Amino acid sequence: MPETIPQDSVGIVEPRHVQLAEPLALDCGRTLEQYEVVYETYGELNADASNAVLVCHALSGDHHAAGYHSRDDRKPGWWEACIGPGKPIDTRRFFVVSPNNIGSCKGSTGPNTINPETGRYYGPDFPIVTCADWVRQQERLMRLLGIDQWAAVVGPSLGGMQVMQWAIDYPQRLRHAVVIAAAPKLTAQNIAFNEIARQAITSDPEFHNGRYYEHGVVPRRGLMLARMLGHITYLSDDALRAKFGRELRAGRLSYSFDSEFQVESYLRYQGRQFVDRFDANSYLLMTKSLDYFDPAAAAGDDLARALAPAQARFLILSFTSDWRFSPARSREIVKALLDNHKRVTYAEIEANQGHDTFLLPIPQYLAAFGAYMERVAAEAIPPQGATA
Amino acid sequence: MPETIPQDSVGIVEPRHVQLAEPLALDCGRTLEQYEVVYETYGELNADASNAVLVCHALSGDHHAAGYHSRDDRKPGWWEACIGPGKPIDTRRFFVVSPNNIGSCKGSTGPNTINPETGRYYGPDFPIVTCADWVRQQERLMRLLGIDQWAAVVGPSLGGMQVMQWAIDYPQRLRHAVVIAAAPKLTAQNIAFNEIARQAITSDPEFHNGRYYEHGVVPRRGLMLARMLGHITYLSDDALRAKFGRELRAGRLSYSFDSEFQVESYLRYQGRQFVDRFDANSYLLMTKSLDYFDPAAAAGDDLARALAPAQARFLILSFTSDWRFSPARSREIVKALLDNHKRVTYAEIEANQGHDTFLLPIPQYLAAFGAYMERVAAEAIPPQGATA
Numbered sequence: 001m002p003e004t005i006p007q008d009s010v011g012i013v014e015p016r017h018v019q020l021a022e023p024l025a026l027d028c029g030r031t032l033e034q035y036e037v038v039y040e041t042y043g044e045l046n047a048d049a050s051n052a053v054l055v056c057h058a059l060s061g062d063h064h065a066a067g068y069h070s071r072d073d074r075k076p077g078w079w080e081a082c083i084g085p086g087k088p089i090d091t092r093r094f095f096v097v098s099p100n101n102i103g104s105c106k107g108s109t110g111p112n113t114i115n116p117e118t119g120r121y122y123g124p125d126f127p128i129v130t131c132a133d134w135v136r137q138q139e140r141l142m143r144l145l146g147i148d149q150w151a152a153v154v155g156p157s158l159g160g161m162q163v164m165q166w167a168i169d170y171p172q173r174l175r176h177a178v179v180i181a182a183a184p185k186l187t188a189q190n191i192a193f194n195e196i197a198r199q200a201i202t203s204d205p206e207f208h209n210g211r212y213y214e215h216g217v218v219p220r221r222g223l224m225l226a227r228m229l230g231h232i233t234y235l236s237d238d239a240l241r242a243k244f245g246r247e248l249r250a251g252r253l254s255y256s257f258d259s260e261f262q263v264e265s266y267l268r269y270q271g272r273q274f275v276d277r278f279d280a281n282s283y284l285l286m287t288k289s290l291d292y293f294d295p296a297a298a299a300g301d302d303l304a305r306a307l308a309p310a311q312a313r314f315l316i317l318s319f320t321s322d323w324r325f326s327p328a329r330s331r332e333i334v335k336a337l338l339d340n341h342k343r344v345t346y347a348e349i350e351a352n353q354g355h356d357t358f359l360l361p362i363p364q365y366l367a368a369f370g371a372y373m374e375r376v377a378a379e380a381i382p383p384q385g386a387t388a
Numbered sequence: 389m390p391e392t393i394p395q396d397s398v399g400i401v402e403p404r405h406v407q408l409a410e411p412l413a414l415d416c417g418r419t420l421e422q423y424e425v426v427y428e429t430y431g432e433l434n435a436d437a438s439n440a441v442l443v444c445h446a447l448s449g450d451h452h453a454a455g456y457h458s459r460d461d462r463k464p465g466w467w468e469a470c471i472g473p474g475k476p477i478d479t480r481r482f483f484v485v486s487p488n489n490i491g492s493c494k495g496s497t498g499p500n501t502i503n504p505e506t507g508r509y510y511g512p513d514f515p516i517v518t519c520a521d522w523v524r525q526q527e528r529l530m531r532l533l534g535i536d537q538w539a540a541v542v543g544p545s546l547g548g549m550q551v552m553q554w555a556i557d558y559p560q561r562l563r564h565a566v567v568i569a570a571a572p573k574l575t576a577q578n579i580a581f582n583e584i585a586r587q588a589i590t591s592d593p594e595f596h597n598g599r600y601y602e603h604g605v606v607p608r609r610g611l612m613l614a615r616m617l618g619h620i621t622y623l624s625d626d627a628l629r630a631k632f633g634r635e636l637r638a639g640r641l642s643y644s645f646d647s648e649f650q651v652e653s654y655l656r657y658q659g660r661q662f663v664d665r666f667d668a669n670s671y672l673l674m675t676k677s678l679d680y681f682d683p684a685a686a687a688g689d690d691l692a693r694a695l696a697p698a699q700a701r702f703l704i705l706s707f708t709s710d711w712r713f714s715p716a717r718s719r720e721i722v723k724a725l726l727d728n729h730k731r732v733t734y735a736e737i738e739a740n741q742g743h744d745t746f747l748l749p750i751p752q753y754l755a756a757f758g759a760y761m762e763r764v765a766a767e768a769i770p771p772q773g774a775t776a
Contacts, residue, residue, distance in 0.1 A: 027643070028643035029643070124645075127643070128643040128644065185634065186634070187625055187628070187629060187634075188625070188628035188629050188631070188632045188633060188651045189620060189623075189625040189629075191634070191651055191652065192616075192628060192651050192652070192655055193620060195616075195647075195651070195652040195655055195656075196616045196617055196620070196655065198645065199612075199613060199616065199656070199659075200588065200613055202645065203609040203612075203613070204609075205593055221591040221592075224587075224591075225584060225587060225588055225591070225613065228580075228584045228587065229584055229617065232577060232580045232581060232584070237575055237576070237577040240575070240576035240580060241576050245576060246573065246574070246575075246576065246579070246682065253680060255415070255417070255515070255516040256516065257586065257590065257672060257676070260679075261576070261583075261679065263576045263579055263580050263583070264579065264580070264583040267583055267584065271587075284645060288645070291648075291649065292641060294634065
């Protein structure tokens with residue numbers, strides 16, 4: 001952490017753990033009898049609990065969305081750019097709830113936790129989870145925290161898919177839905193990239209059918225490949241060009257298979273880093289959840305019909321250089337909402353950084369996101385709720 | 389092979405092998421003292437050797453560009469759509485020379501052949517080869533066949549890069565240069581995809597530092613992943629959508645990690661097929677050759693300056709849905725040629741099939757390519773050369 005905590009950070013935060021004993025019926029047909037959820041909160045819940053904002057995380061995200069865990073912490077939470085005093089999700093006005101989804105590997109029940117029924121790691125026995133399952137999990141936490149209705153549910157990428165699911169499944173329980181850099185479903189190409197990532201992991205001899213914990217190994221090579229591949233799809237071609245171009249590490253061609261172009265060593269570094277902070281079984285589950293998200297499927301492939309129950313007002317944000325979930329995909333959501341005469345604001349942010357732009361403090365992005373959240377606060381929070 | 393040979397096929401063809409004893413100095417600084425080249429020819433060389441067309445193959449291509457090897461052969465050569473009587477490269481008029489590049493695995497000297505100096509497989513000892521090296525190799529073959537000047541040098545993708553190199557390195561030795569679905573150099577993103585493919589291969593425990601031949605294994609998993617990844621970049625998102633959409637193999641979600649969407653099983657099939665027909669060390673070499681191609685580098689990063697020596701007239705073809713080497717990349721070549729006041733024809737073919745369109749009999753593509761080759765024939769071949 002910097003010597004002094006930046007003024008616009010929520011500062012030191014602490015994750016909380018809660019054990020949920022009410023069984024959770026999953027889309028796959030199985031039931032989790034009990035499970036743990038880890039979450040963080042930032043800001044204060046006001047007296048009538050009208051200022052709560054739920055943050056839904058993306059594939060490799062977690063509950064640690066903002067602030068620092070200790071004074072030694074070198075990096076803040078993943079969405080530090082957007083959560084904090086004076087930021088789009090202004091913690092002087094909102095009470096922010098940021099849970100870790102089950103199936104992930106950051107503290108909530110998932111493949112790398114012990115299955116109480118067997119006393120072993122869940123590993124490959126952990127059920128396939130969907131966005132709808134996560135939304136049910138988040139609704140349980142909501143009740144536990146004494147919140148009846150979210151001022152807004154907000155999420156980028158896979159998080160944005162959970163936001164859509166919230167609007168469909170619990171229309172009365174949120175006033176605003178903020179969907180950033182998402183899509184109404186994956187394309188065949190998106191699924192194909194995910195499938196290669198999964199194949200990379202499951203074909204690693206150290207995967208051991210998902211029971212690698214018990215073998216004291218991790219499928220490093222596979223997970224590293226999966227992440228490298230993901231990473232290309234998160235960055236735009238422009239961003240890679242701007243960052244590396246065709247620059248050579250040694251200034252000249254080596255005529256060898258060593259990491260030679262800057263972009264190669266960058267990818268290898270990213271892949272290696274990821275192996276130390278993410279679990280391969282969770283990666284499999286997260287990609288599968290992405291593949292499965294398709295709310296229109298149950299409505300005769302009609303996204304407008306799928307979104308018809310939604311009562312929330314929507315903000316849809318996309319980034320021009322995002323080729324993973326391009327602006328065209330966001331416009332599909334906008335169109336389906338307009339076909340239903342829903343209230344929707346759409347902003348296409350000019351940015352060169354690709355899908356990962358949602359993490360970055362791009363002024364136009366923060367301005368559009370912040371202006372919308374300003375309205376959310378002004379409309380919904382009683383004047384006494386707006387404490388400094 | 390079909391029961392009867394199609395009228396527009398060159399029919400049964402036979403590869404020829406030639407041993408080249410004149411040492412070949414390579415860009416990497418090493419020299420191949422001797423090497424073998426396998427090639428095929430179609431059509432007849434005319435009396436003044438003015439009707440010869442050189443075909444340069446792409447990454448996984450080879451010398452077998454057209455026709456069938458036997459009556460039992462189930463598939464014709466890779467460019468059957470474009471080579472044959474009445475096709476764009478009309479074998480009634482042209483004498484077509486199609487060599488296999490060294491470093492490949494289809495018969496010319498490469499990692500899967502024996503190094504005469506050691507009596508072992510070359511494997512990882514095979515030198516890194518470049519487009520310029522291949523052009524030198526092709527020029528040797530040219531002399532051997534008694535050809536002074538090509539009527540045209542033609543190639544798609546990595547083959548198109550060899551065509552550019554020909555025009556730069558041997559400006560007097562070709563009259564026309566036909567560059568299809570290529571680029572003046574790879575982007576950082578292109579290199580990143582290649583790097584992941586290479587990492588997939590070299591991190592496979594059965595790679596054995598490239599000496600897998602001697603271990604009686606092949607890095608199947610790695611090569612399969614590399615091909616699956618390549619395959620996504622060869623097809624457009626539209627093509628994948630048209631082919632598979634989000635169709636499920638079993639008609640419903642399985643909530644498991646089995647191959648579930650049609651696109652997944654298709655990719656796995658493509659990957660498995662490839663392992664049986666291609667060598668992992670060659671795959672490494674071919675991707676490296678792609679990464680290294682950058683004729684402008686030696687001319688102060690000025691492509692126009694790099695292409696200044698060229699004397700050939702150019703046809704540049706691109707496909708609208710090609711996101712590997714997009715039309716914008718072809719237009720860079722066109723612009724550099726126009727800046728030099730070179731004669732260039734450019735056609736951007738409307739096609740949904742992505743980079744691999746160059747393999748397909750798309751009418752607009754065949755028409756544009758055929759019309760140009762018609763002019764090549766009419767201008768360059770004396771009337772008596774145009775035998776039926």
